Amino acid sequence: MSKVVIIGAGGVGGVVVQKCAQVADIFSDILLASRTESKCVAIAKAVKERTGQVIRTAQVDADNVPELVALLKAEQPQLVINVALPYQDLTIMDACLEAGVHYMDTANYEPKDTAKFEYKWQWAYQQKFQQAGLTALLGSGFDPGATNVFTAYLAKHYFDEIHELDIIDVNGGDHGYPFATNFNPEINIREVTAQCRHWENGEFITTDAMSKKASFTCPEDVGTYNIYRMYHEELESLTKHYPSIKRAQFWMSFGDSYLKHLEVLGNVGMLGIEPIDYQGQQIVPIQLLAQMLPDPSSLGPRTVGRTCIGVVVRGIKDNVEKVVYLYNTCDHQSCYKEVGSQAISYTTGVPAMIGAKQMLEGNWIKPGVWNIEQFDPDGFMDDMNQHGLPWKVIELQHFNLDA
Amino acid sequence: MSKVVIIGAGGVGGVVVQKCAQVADIFSDILLASRTESKCVAIAKAVKERTGQVIRTAQVDADNVPELVALLKAEQPQLVINVALPYQDLTIMDACLEAGVHYMDTANYEPKDTAKFEYKWQWAYQQKFQQAGLTALLGSGFDPGATNVFTAYLAKHYFDEIHELDIIDVNGGDHGYPFATNFNPEINIREVTAQCRHWENGEFITTDAMSKKASFTCPEDVGTYNIYRMYHEELESLTKHYPSIKRAQFWMSFGDSYLKHLEVLGNVGMLGIEPIDYQGQQIVPIQLLAQMLPDPSSLGPRTVGRTCIGVVVRGIKDNVEKVVYLYNTCDHQSCYKEVGSQAISYTTGVPAMIGAKQMLEGNWIKPGVWNIEQFDPDGFMDDMNQHGLPWKVIELQHFNLDA
Numbered sequence A, B: 001m002s003k004v005v006i007i008g009a010g011g012v013g014g015v016v017v018q019k020c021a022q023v024a025d026i027f028s029d030i031l032l033a034s035r036t037e038s039k040c041v042a043i044a045k046a047v048k049e050r051t052g053q054v055i056r057t058a059q060v061d062a063d064n065v066p067e068l069v070a071l072l073k074a075e076q077p078q079l080v081i082n083v084a085l086p087y088q089d090l091t092i093m094d095a096c097l098e099a100g101v102h103y104m105d106t107a108n109y110e111p112k113d114t115a116k117f118e119y120k121w122q123w124a125y126q127q128k129f130q131q132a133g134l135t136a137l138l139g140s141g142f143d144p145g146a147t148n149v150f151t152a153y154l155a156k157h158y159f160d161e162i163h164e165l166d167i168i169d170v171n172g173g174d175h176g177y178p179f180a181t182n183f184n185p186e187i188n189i190r191e192v193t194a195q196c197r198h199w200e201n202g203e204f205i206t207t208d209a210m211s212k213k214a215s216f217t218c219p220e221d222v223g224t225y226n227i228y229r230m231y232h233e234e235l236e237s238l239t240k241h242y243p244s245i246k247r248a249q250f251w252m253s254f255g256d257s258y259l260k261h262l263e264v265l266g267n268v269g270m271l272g273i274e275p276i277d278y279q280g281q282q283i284v285p286i287q288l289l290a291q292m293l294p295d296p297s298s299l300g301p302r303t304v305g306r307t308c309i310g311v312v313v314r315g316i317k318d319n320v321e322k323v324v325y326l327y328n329t330c331d332h333q334s335c336y337k338e339v340g341s342q343a344i345s346y347t348t349g350v351p352a353m354i355g356a357k358q359m360l361e362g363n364w365i366k367p368g369v370w371n372i373e374q375f376d377p378d379g380f381m382d383d384m385n386q387h388g389l390p391w392k393v394i395e396l397q398h399f400n401l402d403a
Helices: A010-023 A035-053 A064-076 A085-097 A127-134 A147-157 A185-192 A234-241 A256-268 A285-292 A332-339 A343-360 A379-385 B011-022 B035-053 B065-075 B085-099 B128-131 B146-157 B185-192 B234-241 B256-268 B285-292 B332-339 B343-360 B378-386
Strands: A001-007 A027-034 A056-059 A079-082 A102-107 A136-137 A161-171 A195-202 A203-209 A211-217 A223-230 A247-253 A276-278 A282-283 A307-319 A318-331 A367-369 A389-394 B001-008 B029-036 B056-059 B079-082 B104-106 B133-137 B161-171 B196-200 B204-209 B213-218 B225-230 B249-255 B275-276 B281-283 B306-317 B322-330 B370-371 B393-394
Touching: A001 A010, A001 A064, A001 A211, A001 A367, A010 A035, A010 A203, A010 A343, A010 A389, A027 A035, A035 A056, A056 B249, A064 A085, A064 A332, A064 B035, A064 B204, A079 A343, A079 B196, A085 A127, A085 B185, A102 A127, A102 B035, A127 A367, A127 B056, A147 A318, A147 A343, A147 A379, A161 A211, A161 A318, A185 B234, A195 A223, A195 A234, A211 A247, A211 B225, A234 A367, A276 B275, A282 A285, A285 B285, A307 A343, A318 A332, A318 B306, A332 A389, A332 B001, A332 B322, A343 A367, A367 B225, A379 A389, A389 B085, B001 B065, B001 B343, B011 B029, B011 B035, B011 B332, B011 B343, B029 B035, B029 B343, B029 B393, B035 B056, B065 B128, B079 B085, B079 B275, B085 B128, B128 B285, B128 B370, B133 B322, B133 B343, B146 B204, B146 B234, B146 B322, B146 B343, B146 B378, B161 B213, B161 B225, B161 B234, B185 B204, B185 B285, B185 B322, B213 B249, B234 B378, B281 B285, B306 B343, B322 B332, B332 B343, B343 B378, B378 B393
Parallel strands: A001 A027, A001 A079, A027 A056, A079 A102, A102 A136, A136 A367, A161 A247, B001 B029, B001 B079, B029 B056, B079 B104, B104 B133, B133 B370, B161 B249
Antiparallel strands: A161 A307, A195 A203, A195 A247, A211 A223, A223 A247, A276 A282, A307 A318, A318 A389, B161 B306, B196 B204, B196 B249, B213 B225, B225 B249, B275 B281, B306 B322, B322 B393
16 A cells, blocks of 8 residues: 655556556555646546546646655655656656655656766765665666566576677557657657667677667567667666676667658758758757657557567576577557557556556665666566566577677 | 840759850840849859850849830840749740740749649640731740650651650769759659659550659660659640650659658658648748758759750651660769759750740741741751750660560
8 A cells, every 4th residue: 555656647657557556455546747737637537437546646847856845745655656758857866855755767867958878867866865765766667677677587597697688679560650759759769860889898889870780580470670779778787787798789670661761851851959940930840840740649549560579698507508588579459458558658657567566565675776677576577477568588599680 | 136035043044044145146135034133143143254245134023914014125125035933934925925025935834823734825825926926935945845856856857657755854963962852842842743644545644653663774874764754744745746656755763762752751741832830830841841952053063973865756767667766965064064053954954045046047936836846856956966965866776664
């Protein structure tokens, strides 16, 4: 029986609220807060219809620490689940410290003006949380989140030492549009066009965006996809916490059509973030583009197919090298039927609820700031099977993305 | 020794003025007029530097008949060379009738609100020009223009009867940009995305835009290009004036990159001509796009390669079927060195000067409204060789764009 405050009423927020409401014995009192309270009210209404649970709502500006503190002091929840924008992680952490509330998020802080994912800003809160006797759990979405726990689970149960890690995020979904983005187009495109970094022999190597490509065949007939190496934030924490890792890479699937559209739109300047003058008006090209593209939240009903996200670990067990793949597949239409969102929001929102559940059950409470792989993975993995994201482990005989 | 008024100071206008100035014994007095007189002044300055000839300039609104009449009555030229916008053909013809001046243009009239090239509006002036004792020469650019004369020349000298006509317009130029248009992007894109029509067995057949594609290898190592069947205005007049033609098709080359950009920009709505609302501002996507793309007039210095435009005629001579190809190749950089424009403007501007020259020399004066193939081609063809667009005739042993 715990009270939580969930901050953020986007696609992921909607899933988190719904999944928490499904576990009412743990999440007995849920307040959903966002800058735009009407979004919270709409989610609360949908959750009431689906689960019968009452969700309370509030308006809060997550950039404003005093406003956050006032809300948290008035509510006195056990935990804040932060699914707002990554820009807002630090203000919410500050507010949790001041109000004496545990903290959890799904994506690491990045400054608004540079597309640079780094944990250093949040890791710097380690002492403050320790001294306050509070726990901050970082990155409890799918990737980061489930992928970190998958790695920890394999390291614990399948290996004596892990050497190579490939995190592979395949979205085999088809929304039927020639071009659309699954979440905020600006953030989506910013991520894809950023330089790639991967870990190799003790350091991060920088390469051009999308310059390394491989073909990957998913299990369970999800299909064969082109995947591209790119940087993703869990590489930073996993290589720190598993120093035996010699190489760590993150891969994401992109269709040829998606990449073609990005290339052309970049060529003509439509991805620009600086305002241009059009007949005396100031226009930010990427914002105009975002307005012209299908609304990401409209993709749910029309997206078919499955995601397949997992980790491939190469390592040593009893002096023998082996390669093990731990993955989940998730069907877009099943997600839509259950929570009204497609699998992209679902696969992020479910691990957020599960991470929160571990904390509220006391399994993952330890004063300080922690990445999710620093806690014992077993309870989380059991809950993944129970709450909509079942996983499998298979040993791979032939695995080589360099071929 | 003749006075001409040239209306239109775009890329083609600049070439026409320059080429006329090179033939000062014929074009002894040239007035260049446009809505924006500063453009005329800039052209006049460049021509003075290159040829030493003085070009006079004037401001005129080509949509305004009384204004045009006043200018023509004051100037009393022998001929108006219309290289303004196609929308303005009829007002300029009206003004010529009222002022008693011969008329010539390079592109047929189309109403501003429908992308429909048709000669019917201009052919309707036949009686008026006859009664006024004035000549109107329609379509004296390259295509239409040179391509019509090429057809007439082959029909006159190489065949007893012509049966099939393929007009092939290849631009093998490379401007080094991922995407740019050679002239006004809005008109360019409107032309390319229009439905295709070709002549077959006595009627025009309509097919989807860009739905028929062939590979064509140009002579003189210009290269092999993908060409796409599309509608072009000379098909209407040539099939009328050569009723023996069983099939007539127009083809234009487009690079894969050009088509890819068009497809993507169309998909996301950037080719739209209807205003959309962006933060309370009205934006016409294709106009914003035109502003973001490289200015067509900036392509001259950086475009390399050649154009290759010609006609392939299949017909009967002395009871034997044969296929003959008449073509010109034109080097972008040579054009730029001579007149400061690349070959797209050059190949349109030179035939305009040559058509005007035929009229001023009296060869092509005959009261009424005429398409260029209705006059004897020989003088025009000689002048093409003399004035920068030399041509060749070759017999083709294997020619089949249906393969």
